[in-house]
Amino acid sequence: MPAPSPPTERPLRADARRNRERILQAARTVFGEQGPEAQMDDVARAAGVGVGTVYRHFPHKQALMGELVAQRFATFRANAEEALAAGGDPWEAFEGLVRRNAEIMAVDAAVQHAIGGEPGVWEAAEPERLELLRVGGALIERAKAAGRIRADFTADDMPALMCGLCATMAQPSFDWRRHLEIVLAGIRAWPTTSSGR
Amino acid sequence: MPAPSPPTERPLRADARRNRERILQAARTVFGEQGPEAQMDDVARAAGVGVGTVYRHFPHKQALMGELVAQRFATFRANAEEALAAGGDPWEAFEGLVRRNAEIMAVDAAVQHAIGGEPGVWEAAEPERLELLRVGGALIERAKAAGRIRADFTADDMPALMCGLCATMAQPSFDWRRHLEIVLAGIRAWPTTSSGR
DNA sequence: TCGGAAGTTGAACTCCGGTTCCGTTTCTGG
DNA sequence: CCAGAAACGGAACCGGAGTTCAACTTCCGA
Numbered sequence: 001m002p003a004p005s006p007p008t009e010r011p012l013r014a015d016a017r018r019n020r021e022r023i024l025q026a027a028r029t030v031f032g033e034q035g036p037e038a039q040m041d042d043v044a045r046a047a048g049v050g051v052g053t054v055y056r057h058f059p060h061k062q063a064l065m066g067e068l069v070a071q072r073f074a075t076f077r078a079n080a081e082e083a084l085a086a087g088g089d090p091w092e093a094f095e096g097l098v099r100r101n102a103e104i105m106a107v108d109a110a111v112q113h114a115i116g117g118e119p120g121v122w123e124a125a126e127p128e129r130l131e132l133l134r135v136g137g138a139l140i141e142r143a144k145a146a147g148r149i150r151a152d153f154t155a156d157d158m159p160a161l162m163c164g165l166c167a168t169m170a171q172p173s174f175d176w177r178r179h180l181e182i183v184l185a186g187i188r189a190w191p192t193t194s195s196g197r
Numbered sequence: 198m199p200a201p202s203p204p205t206e207r208p209l210r211a212d213a214r215r216n217r218e219r220i221l222q223a224a225r226t227v228f229g230e231q232g233p234e235a236q237m238d239d240v241a242r243a244a245g246v247g248v249g250t251v252y253r254h255f256p257h258k259q260a261l262m263g264e265l266v267a268q269r270f271a272t273f274r275a276n277a278e279e280a281l282a283a284g285g286d287p288w289e290a291f292e293g294l295v296r297r298n299a300e301i302m303a304v305d306a307a308v309q310h311a312i313g314g315e316p317g318v319w320e321a322a323e324p325e326r327l328e329l330l331r332v333g334g335a336l337i338e339r340a341k342a343a344g345r346i347r348a349d350f351t352a353d354d355m356p357a358l359m360c361g362l363c364a365t366m367a368q369p370s371f372d373w374r375r376h377l378e379i380v381l382a383g384i385r386a387w388p389t390t391s392s393g394r
Numbered sequence: 395t396c397g398g399a400a401g402t403t404g405a406a407c408t409c410c411g412g413t414t415c416c417g418t419t420t421c422t423g424g
Numbered sequence: 425c426c427a428g429a430a431a432c433g434g435a436a437c438c439g440g441a442g443t444t445c446a447a448c449t450t451c452c453g454a
Contacts, residue, residue, distance in 0.1 A: 013400060013451060039441060041404095050403040055443065116364045117314060150382070160371035161379065164361025167313050174357035182358065185347070186383030210421060213431060236411060238434095247433035249414080258412065 020057045022047045024071070027064055031110030035170075036065065036117070065114050066124020072111045073128035076101045080135040091148035094139050095184060102180055106169050116166035133158070150189045217254045219244045221268070224261055228307030233262065233314070262311050263321020269308045270325035273298045277332040281339075288345035291336050292381060299377055302359075303366050313363035330355070347386045
C-alpha cells in the first residue's frame with residue numbers, strides 16, 4: 001500500500017528533483033545564518049539557481065519556510081517515536097526527548113523564528129505537527145501514568161512552551177538552556193508530592 | 198532637586214508636549230490592535246497629526262516602540278516596588294507581581310512583539326529594564342531566602358522567561374496562562390523538598 | 395534522433411512602508 | 425502686538441524585497 005496518491009501526482013523531472021533538494025538545503029543554511037529576513041534571491045544564489053526556479057517549487061516564501069518547518073517536525077516526530085519505542089524510565093524518556101529536540105532547534109534559526117514568530121507558518125506543517133503531538137502525547141501520558149508529570153499537564157501545552165523557548169533561542173543574549181530547565185521543572189511532578197498541592 | 202538636566206534640555210512648547218502625548222497614546226492603541234507592523238501613517242492619523250510630527254518626536258519607528266516599552270517597564274517597576282513595600286508572604290508577593298504584570302502585558306500587543314521579537318527594542322528601554330531587574334531581584338532574593346524559590350534561580354533568568362511568555366501571548370491560539378502556570382511552577386521551590394532531589 | 399512538455403532564468407515590475415523636506419502654521423518672549 | 429523660533433503637515437522620495445513573465449534550455453518518451 002503506497003501512500004495514497006491522488007491523480008494530481010506528476011513524477012517530477014530528474015533535474016527538478018535535484019534542484020528542489022538544493023533549494024531546501026540552501027534555504028536551511030541561509031535562513032539559519034541570516035534569520036528569516038534573508039531574501040529569496042539569497043536562497044536562490046546559495047542554491048546556484050535562479051529566483052524563478054525557487055518560485056516554481058514554492059509558490060511563495062512562506063511555503064518554503066513551511067517546508068523547512070515540516071521537515072524539522074518530521075525529525076522531532078521520529079525522535080519521539082524512537083524514545084517511545086526505547087522504553088525506560090518514563091520521565092527520563094520524555095525529558096530526554098525534549099532536550100534532544102531543543103538542541104536541534106537551537107541550531108536552526110529558520111525554524112526558531114518561524115515557530116516563535118509568524119503564525120502563518122504553523123499551518124504549512126499541520127499534518128506533521130499533529131503527528132508529533134500524537135506521539136509526544138503518548139510519551140506524556142506514560143509519564144503521567146507513572147506519576148512523574150503533573151496531572152493537569154497535556155500534550156497540548158507543549159506547543160506554547162516550545163514557542164516560548166524558540167523566542168528565547170532567537171535572542172542570543174538569553175540562555176535558553178536555563179529557560180528549558182525551568183520549564184521542565186514546571187512540567188515535572190515532584191517526588192514527595194503524594195498529597196497533590 | 199529636579200532631575201539632572203544637562204544643557205541640552207529645552208522646555209518643549211506647549212502644543213508639542215500635547216502632541217507627543219497624543220502620539221504615544223495613539224501608538225499604544227494602533228500597535229495594540231494591528232501589531233507592530235502597523236504603519237507610522239496609521240499612528241499619525243490616529244493621533245490626528247501629520248507623519249512629520251511623529252518623526253519630529255521620535256527619530257524612527259523603533260524609537261517610538263522603544264518609548265512604549267520603556268513606559269511599560271516603568272509600570273512594571275512601580276508594581277514591583279509596591280509589591281516589595283507591601284511585604285506579606287515572599288512567594289505570594291513574587292507570584293502576584295508576575296501575574297499582575299503578565300496580565301498587563303497580555304493586553305499590550307505592541308510590547309509583546311517588541312519583547313518577544315526584535316532585539317533592537319530592548320536597548321531603547323535599557324535604564325528602565327535595569328531598574329525593573331533591580332527591584333524584581335530584591336523580591337526574588339527575599340523569596341529565595343525564605344526557601345520558596347529554587348536556590349539556583351536569579352533575576353537574570355526572568356527576561357528570557359518573559360520573552361517566551363510574550364511570544365506565546367502574541368499567538369492567539371495559545372493559552373499563555375497555562376504557560377505562565379508551568380513557568381511559575383518551575384521557578385518555585387516545592388514544600389517537602391528538604392532533601393533537595 | 396526529435397518534438398514538445400517541463401523546467402530554468404534573471405531582469406523588470408510592483409507594492410509597500412519608513413523617512414525626508416520645505417512651505418505653512420502656531421506658539422512665545424519681549 | 426510682533427518677530428522669529430519651534431513645530432506641523434503631508435506629498436513625494438526612496439530603497440528594499442517578494443513576485444512575475446517571456447525567452448531560452450534541458451529532459452525524456454516515442
